[in-house]
Amino acid sequence: MSKQTVLVIDDERDIRELLTITLGRMELDVDAVGSVNEARSALANRRYDLCFTDMRLPDGSGQEIIELIAANHPDMPVAMITAYGNVDAAVNALKAGAFDFVSKPVDIHLLRRLVRTALKLSEERRAEAGSKGGPGADRLIGDSQAMAEVRSKIAKLARNQAPVYIGGESGVGKELVARLIHELGPRAPGAFVPVNCGAIPSELMESEFFGHRKGSFTGAHADKEGLFQAAQGGTLFLDEVAELPLHMQVKLLRAIQEKAVRPIGGRDEIPVDVRILSATHKNLAALVEEGLFRQDLFYRINVIELRVPPLRDRRGDVPALAEFILRQLASESGGAPGRLRADALAALEAYQFPGNVRELENILERAMAMCEGDTIEADDLMLPQRAAVAAPASPASPDAVAAQAGAPAPRVAATDGSLEDYISNIERDTIIKALEESRYNKTATAKKLGITFRALRYKLKKLGID
Numbered sequence: 001m002s003k004q005t006v007l008v009i010d011d012e013r014d015i016r017e018l019l020t021i022t023l024g025r026m027e028l029d030v031d032a033v034g035s036v037n038e039a040r041s042a043l044a045n046r047r048y049d050l051c052f053t054d055m056r057l058p059d060g061s062g063q064e065i066i067e068l069i070a071a072n073h074p075d076m077p078v079a080m081i082t083a084y085g086n087v088d089a090a091v092n093a094l095k096a097g098a099f100d101f102v103s104k105p106v107d108i109h110l111l112r113r114l115v116r117t118a119l120k121l122s123e124e125r126r127a128e129a130g131s132k133g134g135p136g137a138d139r140l141i142g143d144s145q146a147m148a149e150v151r152s153k154i155a156k157l158a159r160n161q162a163p164v165y166i167g168g169e170s171g172v173g174k175e176l177v178a179r180l181i182h183e184l185g186p187r188a189p190g191a192f193v194p195v196n197c198g199a200i201p202s203e204l205m206e207s208e209f210f211g212h213r214k215g216s217f218t219g220a221h222a223d224k225e226g227l228f229q230a231a232q233g234g235t236l237f238l239d240e241v242a243e244l245p246l247h248m249q250v251k252l253l254r255a256i257q258e259k260a261v262r263p264i265g266g267r268d269e270i271p272v273d274v275r276i277l278s279a280t281h282k283n284l285a286a287l288v289e290e291g292l293f294r295q296d297l298f299y300r301i302n303v304i305e306l307r308v309p310p311l312r313d314r315r316g317d318v319p320a321l322a323e324f325i326l327r328q329l330a331s332e333s334g335g336a337p338g339r340l341r342a343d344a345l346a347a348l349e350a351y352q353f354p355g356n357v358r359e360l361e362n363i364l365e366r367a368m369a370m371c372e373g374d375t376i377e378a379d380d381l382m383l384p385q386r387a388a389v390a391a392p393a394s395p396a397s398p399d400a401v402a403a404q405a406g407a408p409a410p411r412v413a414a415t416d417g418s419l420e421d422y423i424s425n426i427e428r429d430t431i432i433k434a435l436e437e438s439r440y441n442k443t444a445t446a447k448k449l450g451i452t453f454r455a456l457r458y459k460l461k462k463l464g465i466d
Helices: 011-027 036-045 062-071 087-096 108-118 121-130 145-157 174-183 201-208 247-258 284-289 293-301 313-333 342-350 358-370 417-437 442-449 453-463
Strands: 006-007 029-033 050-053 076-082 101-102 165-168 190-197 235-239 274-282 303-307
Touching: 006 011, 006 036, 011 029, 011 108, 011 293, 036 062, 050 062, 062 076, 062 087, 087 101, 101 108, 108 190, 145 174, 145 303, 145 313, 165 174, 174 190, 174 235, 174 274, 201 247, 303 358, 313 342, 313 358, 342 358, 342 442, 358 453, 417 442, 417 453, 442 453
Parallel strands: 006 029, 006 050, 050 076, 076 101, 165 274, 165 303, 190 235, 235 274
Antiparallel strands: none
């Protein structure tokens, strides 16, 4: 079996020799040249599996090499060699299509990890990803032009190591997009570590992200690895990154730039090989303007932006999405898949979906509990009447309102957690009272409330009533 080949382009003899020796010990066949012209000639005469290029060359720049390879050898990963701390050059290289970057002086351990990751990119897999959206892309339901563009971008982004910022409203599926970028890329064998930045208490953030050493603070009874270490060789997904406090933004920026973390109480930094994907439903650029999010971190995580469209902008995908969700609900419950009547489907297609795909899932789950048999009618959806006229400003997903007096009350799109709790408490108290009056006979309770037995069973489960 022939060796995999690597092209090294650098005008410094010491760097060329270091890379040639290091890569040779990895049983790779290395060609090393010192100029753009020599690189053009080498690329024209031989096929390479990987390329390293310096940023500055005697007769041009590494940027030219990246653009040349992107145009003529799109399946070849190329990594930029940059001066230490030159983040701008690294970011520009990633935007131009570079797979990753390595800083001088070259860290041999990081270099070897980068090479192993890059060489996992097989031409066959990349071709499949480019033509079909890759394995796993079938989880992105919909044939609209908007979703076709998202699939195409995912396939391209999976091929490099650039930090990606995934924007979009709540409920559009940003974490699913992040998972697909991970699974379609060379880091797929590694861990995908999602973290909700808004769910970690501020005082615990540094320990959660970077780990700590035993005895470093009260309660640190043992060494603990952080999220960066847990994602080693894989992907760290920072969901709701806008929720990071400013002091943590500084530490995160350093970890991303230096590719190393220092646990609390630790003396030495630990090199980390992690790809960063981030997401939020907020407007990060506006937060930067307001001084609530660091501009340097914004540019570092937003090397490439991928916007996930809201469901109202791809209404043609609603029937396929609904069918998929109903099949999933049936497989979970063990029953037959629900069927949407024409009036129910028309109502869904006309609805604005402020909560996007997540809201569609909630609506259909509730409808399956409320409908007679397995046929869902428009009334079973319990859609807000006003929502079909104008899109609400809030992205929050609605929750059920208490069913009383023989029929469910109109659905309210909750925009405040306290309102949602208030409504749930009313519903819980009403059901418990009806249970007590019916001596805990569920059939009689459902009749008393004016709902089906199936709907009552759904509500008991949802509200945690035993």
